Each structure stands twice: as structure tokens, then as C-alpha cells.
Amino acid sequence: MKTKYLSTLLVALLTLPGSLLQAKVVVEFAYPYSQLFDVTYEKILPKFYEAHPNIEIKMRAAYENYEDGTNTILREAVANKLPDITMQGLNRQAILVEKGIAKSLEPFIAKEANFSKDGYHSAMLKLSTFGNDVYGLPFSISLPVGYYNMDVMAKAGVKSVDDLPKTWEEVIDVCGKLMDAGVKNPMFWGWNITGNWFLQALMWSQGQGVMENGKFMIDTPEGLQALETMKSIFRGCKMPNLSTSDGSTLFTSGEAGMFFWSTSSVASVERAKADFDFKTNGITSRRKCCYDGKSIRRS
Amino acid sequence: MNFSIGQTIKHAILILGALIVIAPFYTMVSYSFKSQREIETGADTGFFGSQEVIIDEFCVHRGQPEREEVKDTLELYPEKTERDVYNILLDEVKKNCTKKPVFFNYQSAFTFAPLLRYLLNGVIVTVSIFLIQVIVALPAAYALAKLRFWGRDFAFSLVLFCLLIPVHAIALPLYIMLAKVGLTNTYAALIIPWTISVFGIFLMRQFFMTVPDDLIDAGRMDGMSEFSIIWKVMLPTAIPALLAFAIFSVVAHWNDYFWPRVVITGERNLFTPPIGMREYRADSDGTFYGPIMAVSTVIVTPLIVAFMLAQKRFIEGITLSGMK
Structure with missing residues (x-):
């Protein structure tokens, strides 16, 4: 009961300055992937209002995906109807900063008493730092992960999580076995635009960032290696050219044995999948070791 | 009835065509009865689906037990772990969130986004567009069909030329113009670009060509002004052609996805039904x-x-109007 008392006290303290101010500040906000975030924001809002009664949040219509989000912002910038806060994909911030649409958060951060202790770790802030200024704050993060239909995988002799492929060569090898066993579409690998962080992952795992000083580093041995790896995966698994959502359906319908995509789809796959044993597993890179601690800083 | 091979083949082809056109509608209605799992796995469960009870995940997420709730319940069952209590509470929530797929689909159709508002917007936009189109097209078509003036043929060839311009080609300049006058995210942005329908002018002109001049001359002799001839003589004769045009216009703008999608960027209250549908899409994330x-x-x-x-x-x- 002690904790409860403490939290009420905090709320009372926070409401006090709010009640002194009369006019409400309206903040317009938009986010992508409504299926993913609607409930999250529904739950956050009352708590936010409790803490900041002088602010009103006006939700705009959700963006379909990150690309739509950036497109919408670019169009709204022309019409001068930008929202105050927008939730964008990590890899789409640069264009908004370059065009001067995104504004530096430094003046606001300077006013925060305990910003560094509020949970914003410097490594996370670096992801949204351009020049020396922070332009965005991290909200959600997902990671590349392997989805496996263990029932299908059994056809290739993979019986347990320990037997799951550990390198891309092994993935291709399993693909071959599955196709021999009559599986037409053994795998989908999220190469599409939202998933181009798989390309990033392939390059980072070799210690090479995708962008350096405003240049796309595909023209490097590591870039070539990444593309060669992708080519061998696509050819070796006879991967059809599908959109990610169709690729996901390929997996949920019980056809594909493997689906390499973001952790964010686990819930929707779980919701829609046919009756099969579903497991996820980390993806290992081509080479044994990978992350040298420099890559993030370079981005 | 006489049996004729020609007629039979003709009808067979027509029936085949009708089936092809109806197939997507069949799928649409059938899917609206089915659960996500049945749709994604392509399970063969007939037109109405199995109607096997599903758990509404949104309802579960909304009712997810809060930490406080778990702690309070834990005090009543000290022998259980926090995880156990959480699971018991969650199961309780899940029990209250089970639904038949058909109810889930149609209920979320109306609750997930303000669909009624979208339908109302659709009506406002399509009706305004049609009315203004008629106000513009009728006098223009009358002048092109019945009045003699310098440059009439040139004006008509301009109308024909405009028929050839696809809207997508001029969407960008149109958007920038509307943006510069601050009209994006308004009803005006949805309506203004469509108020002059060259197709409407063309269609009505073709129809008016078939109206005998005597009718107009009689009106003139009775002292009617040109405008009252348009509204009191030509309009009533043109009702069938106007209805045909109405169907074209209303269907095109009721179903239009492209333009509302461009000019309505975030103002949910202005969504027309087709872009409202977008709110149910979230790409691969469900x-x-x-x-x-x-x-x-x-x-x-x-x-x-x-x-x-x-x-x-x-x-x-x-x-x-079309076949003459």
C-alpha cells in the first residue's frame, strides 16, 4: 500500500501547476501501423493526461506504414499543415532533417531537469542525432528475427530449435531440402523497403555501416558481400517477389517453413496463423562474430 | 421459344463474363463473414465460414490486467505467484472477448473507425460534386449544342481535348495550388477539382443535339430568357441523360481513392469511405x-x-446520348 500512496502524491504535485494554466495546449500527433499501436496509445493517453492536464493530444489518422508516414509528412510540409509530433521509421529521419521539416529537440531537452535519468540512454539518442542535435526520441524498436513453422521444417529434418539453421548457407541448404520434399515456397526474406534494415544488418555484421558521410556504402567489399548473400538466398530458396504482407501470409497459411522479418509481426502471425508449431529464433550472420560496438556510433 | 446456337453462345459468354465480374464481390462478402485465420490460410469453410468463435485481441489488450490489479488479487491468494494471478485474470478477460467472426468483422467495421461519419462525408462530397457539375455542364452543353457564336467549334474541341487528360497527370500541380491557398484537408479540396466535368458537358451536348430546335424556338417566342430555357425546357427533357451522368459521377467520386488520399492527409473527420478503409490496413503488421x-x-x-x-x-x- 505504501507504493500506492507514493504515486498519488506524485500525481497531485504534477496536477498543481497544470490547474494554474487556463488555455490548453493542443498537440497534434500521428503514428503508423494502427493495428500495432492503437491500443498502446489508448492506454498511454489517460496516464499522460493525468500527468499533463494542460495538454490536449489530437490524434491524426494513422499512417499505413513508415513509407506512407514519410510521404504524408512531405506533402503536409508543402501545405503547411504539419502535425506537431510524428512517429517515423528510424531510417526515414534523415530526409526530414535535411529538408528542415524536423526541428531540433535541444531547446526542449535543455529545459528538462533530469533528462539523462528519464530513461533516454545516449546510445538510443544517437539514433536520432544529426549534427550535434537530437531530432527524435526512441519509442519502439524491433529486431530482425527468424520465424519458423516447425511442422514444415520437420520435412527438412529439422526437429528442434537447436537444429534450426544458424547461418544463411544453412538456410539455403534447408530450402533445398524443403523443395525436394515438395514445398513450393520454402521461405520469405523481408527485403522490401521497410525491411531494408536486413541489408543494414548484413553490412553491420561485417562492421560496415550503410551510410557514411552522406554516402551509400554499397560500393564496398562488405556491400558486395551483402548483395551476394541476398542473391544466394533468393536464388537458393526460389523466393517469389512478394510484398511483405503477402510474404507474411505465405508463412501464416502454413506454406513456407521460414520467414525472416521484424519481431513486430509476432502478434499478427500468432493471430492469423494456421494450426502449426510456430517458433522464432535469432539470426546469425555469415561470420561468427560481428558487432564490434562501433557500428551504432557510425550511424 | 426457338433454340438458336448463336443466341446460346452469346448468352454463355455473357454469363461467363458476369461470373468473372461477380467473383470478387462473392469473395468480398464471403470474407466479411470469416475469421482472419480462415482468410489467411484459405481454409475451405464455405461461403459463410465456420463461424468458429475467435478471441478479439484488441479487446484482450484493452482489458489486460494492470499491475495494481494483479497486486490486489495477489493479496487474496498469497500462495500463488504473480504470473499465475496474471494469467488467471487474463483468461477472465479473454473469456469476455470471444466473438463470432461475423460479429467481430461488422462490429469493428463500425467501431474501429467512425465509418458512419465517412459515409456521411461520402454523401456530402458526391452530392456537392454532382450538383455543381450539373450547374456548370447544362448551360455549357446548351451553348455548345444550340447557340451560334464565334469560336464554338474551337471551344468544343477544347472540351474533347480535356477528356484526354488523365487526372493523375495533373494531380501534383492541383495539389500544390490547393496547398498554396491553404485548402488541403477541407471539403473544398475534395470537391473543387471535380466541379467542371468535361465528360458531363460532352454527354449533355450530345444529348441536346437531339432535342428539336422548335422546342427552344417556342420557348423564345414565349419570351423565355436563355437561362430559363435551360432550366425549364432543356433540363426536364434531359433527365434520362442526367441520370446516366449521375451514375458515372457518383460512382466515380464515391469510390475515388486517389484524390482524397492525396489531399486529406490527417484530418480523420474528412475521410471518405474508401480512404477510411485504409485505417484497417497496417501492412505486414496485421x-x-x-x-x-x-x-x-x-x-x-x-x-x-x-x-x-x-x-x-x-x-x-x-x-x-451515347449511341446516336
């Missing part, structure tokens, strides 16, 4: 096909009903 199909069914129903009612007039109108 597009809800069932509710989307339920929404589509709701959206097309008024159009189909309207077409059924006006079918006879519609065909009359087309043959009257």
Missing part, C-alpha cells in the same frame, strides 16, 4: 481482412441499391 471486407460491403451496398433502382433509366440514358 491487416484485418475480415473487417476491411465488411467495410467494403457496407460501402458498395448503397451504390448497388441505387443502380438497381435506376437501372432502366440508366440504360435509357446511355442509349439516348
Whole structure:
């Protein structure tokens, strides 16, 4: 009961300055992937209002995906109807900063008493730092992960999580076995635009960032290696050219044995999948070791 | 009845064509009854689906037990772990969130986004567009068909030329113009670009060509002004052609996805039904096909009903104006 008392006290303290101010500040906000975030924001809002009664949040219509989000912002910038806060994909911030649409958060951060202790770790802030200024704050993060239909995988002799492929060569090898066993579409690998962080992952795992000083580093041995790896995966698994959502359906319908995509789809796959044993597993890179601690800083 | 091979083949081809056209509608209505799992796995469960009870995940997430709740319950059952209590509470929530797929789909169609508001917007936009189109097209068509003035043929060839311009080609300049005058995210942005319909002018001009001059001359002799001739003489004769045009105009703008999608960027209250449907899409992170199909069914129903009612007039109108 002690904790409860403490939290009420905090709320009372926070409401006090709010009640002194009369006019409400309206903040317009938009986010992508409504299926993913609607409930999250529904739950956050009352708590936010409790803490900041002088602010009103006006939700705009959700963006379909990150690309739509950036497109919408670019169009709204022309019409001068930008929202105050927008939730964008990590890899789409640069264009908004370059065009001067995104504004530096430094003046606001300077006013925060305990910003560094509020949970914003410097490594996370670096992801949204351009020049020396922070332009965005991290909200959600997902990671590349392997989805496996263990029932299908059994056809290739993979019986347990320990037997799951550990390198891309092994993935291709399993693909071959599955196709021999009559599986037409053994795998989908999220190469599409939202998933181009798989390309990033392939390059980072070799210690090479995708962008350096405003240049796309595909023209490097590591870039070539990444593309060669992708080519061998696509050819070796006879991967059809599908959109990610169709690729996901390929997996949920019980056809594909493997689906390499973001952790964010686990819930929707779980919701829609046919009756099969579903497991996820980390993806290992081509080479044994990978992350040298420099890559993030370079981005 | 005489049996004729020619007629039979003709009808067989027509029936085949009709089946091809109806197939997507069949799928749409059928999917609107089915659960996500049935749709994504393509399970063969007939037109109405198995109607096996599903758990509404949104309802579960909303009711997810809060930490406080778990702690309070834990005090009542000290022998259980926090995880156990959480699971018991969650199961309770899940029990209250089970639904038949058909209810889930149609219920989320109306609750997930303000669909009724979208339908109202659709009505406001399509009706305004049609009315203004008529106000512009009728006098223009009358002048092009019945009045003699310098440059008439040139004006008419301009109308024909405009018929050739696809809207997508001029969408960008149109958007920038509207943006510069601050009209994006308004009803005006949805309506203004469509108020002058060259197709309407062309269609009505072709129809007016068939109206005898004597009718107009009689009106003039009775002292009617040109405008009262348009509204009191030409308009009533043009009702079948206008109905045909109405169907074209209303269907095109009721179903239009492209333009509202461009000019309405975030103002939910201005969404028309087709872009409202977008709210149920979330790419690979869980597009809800069932509710989307339920929404589509709701959206097309008024159009189909309207077409059924006006079918006879519609065909009359087309043959009257188009085939001459």
C-alpha cells in the first residue's frame, strides 16, 4: 500500500501547476501501423493526461506504414499543415532533417531537469542525432528475427530449435531440402523497403555501416558481400517477389517453413496463423562474430 | 421459344463474363463473414465460414490486467505467484472477448473507425460534386449544342481535348495550388477539382443535339430568357441523360481513392469511405481482412441499391446520348 500512496502524491504535485494554466495546449500527433499501436496509445493517453492536464493530444489518422508516414509528412510540409509530433521509421529521419521539416529537440531537452535519468540512454539518442542535435526520441524498436513453422521444417529434418539453421548457407541448404520434399515456397526474406534494415544488418555484421558521410556504402567489399548473400538466398530458396504482407501470409497459411522479418509481426502471425508449431529464433550472420560496438556510433 | 446456337453462345459468354465480374464481390462478402485465420490460410469453410468463435485481441489488450490489479488479487491468494494471478485474470478477460467472426468483422467495421461519419462525408462530397457539375455542364452543353457564336467549334474541341487528360497527370500541380491557398484537408479540396466535368458537358451536348430546335424556338417566342430555357425546357427533357451522368459521377467520386488520399492527409473527420478503409490496413503488421471486407460491403451496398433502382433509366440514358 505504501507504493500506492507514493504515486498519488506524485500525481497531485504534477496536477498543481497544470490547474494554474487556463488555455490548453493542443498537440497534434500521428503514428503508423494502427493495428500495432492503437491500443498502446489508448492506454498511454489517460496516464499522460493525468500527468499533463494542460495538454490536449489530437490524434491524426494513422499512417499505413513508415513509407506512407514519410510521404504524408512531405506533402503536409508543402501545405503547411504539419502535425506537431510524428512517429517515423528510424531510417526515414534523415530526409526530414535535411529538408528542415524536423526541428531540433535541444531547446526542449535543455529545459528538462533530469533528462539523462528519464530513461533516454545516449546510445538510443544517437539514433536520432544529426549534427550535434537530437531530432527524435526512441519509442519502439524491433529486431530482425527468424520465424519458423516447425511442422514444415520437420520435412527438412529439422526437429528442434537447436537444429534450426544458424547461418544463411544453412538456410539455403534447408530450402533445398524443403523443395525436394515438395514445398513450393520454402521461405520469405523481408527485403522490401521497410525491411531494408536486413541489408543494414548484413553490412553491420561485417562492421560496415550503410551510410557514411552522406554516402551509400554499397560500393564496398562488405556491400558486395551483402548483395551476394541476398542473391544466394533468393536464388537458393526460389523466393517469389512478394510484398511483405503477402510474404507474411505465405508463412501464416502454413506454406513456407521460414520467414525472416521484424519481431513486430509476432502478434499478427500468432493471430492469423494456421494450426502449426510456430517458433522464432535469432539470426546469425555469415561470420561468427560481428558487432564490434562501433557500428551504432557510425550511424 | 426457338433454340438458336448463336443466341446460346452469346448468352454463355455473357454469363461467363458476369461470373468473372461477380467473383470478387462473392469473395468480398464471403470474407466479411470469416475469421482472419480462415482468410489467411484459405481454409475451405464455405461461403459463410465456420463461424468458429475467435478471441478479439484488441479487446484482450484493452482489458489486460494492470499491475495494481494483479497486486490486489495477489493479496487474496498469497500462495500463488504473480504470473499465475496474471494469467488467471487474463483468461477472465479473454473469456469476455470471444466473438463470432461475423460479429467481430461488422462490429469493428463500425467501431474501429467512425465509418458512419465517412459515409456521411461520402454523401456530402458526391452530392456537392454532382450538383455543381450539373450547374456548370447544362448551360455549357446548351451553348455548345444550340447557340451560334464565334469560336464554338474551337471551344468544343477544347472540351474533347480535356477528356484526354488523365487526372493523375495533373494531380501534383492541383495539389500544390490547393496547398498554396491553404485548402488541403477541407471539403473544398475534395470537391473543387471535380466541379467542371468535361465528360458531363460532352454527354449533355450530345444529348441536346437531339432535342428539336422548335422546342427552344417556342420557348423564345414565349419570351423565355436563355437561362430559363435551360432550366425549364432543356433540363426536364434531359433527365434520362442526367441520370446516366449521375451514375458515372457518383460512382466515380464515391469510390475515388486517389484524390482524397492525396489531399486529406490527417484530418480523420474528412475521410471518405474508401480512404477510411485504409485505417484497417497496417501492412505486414496485421491487416484485418475480415473487417476491411465488411467495410467494403457496407460501402458498395448503397451504390448497388441505387443502380438497381435506376437501372432502366440508366440504360435509357446511355442509349439516348451515347449511341446516336
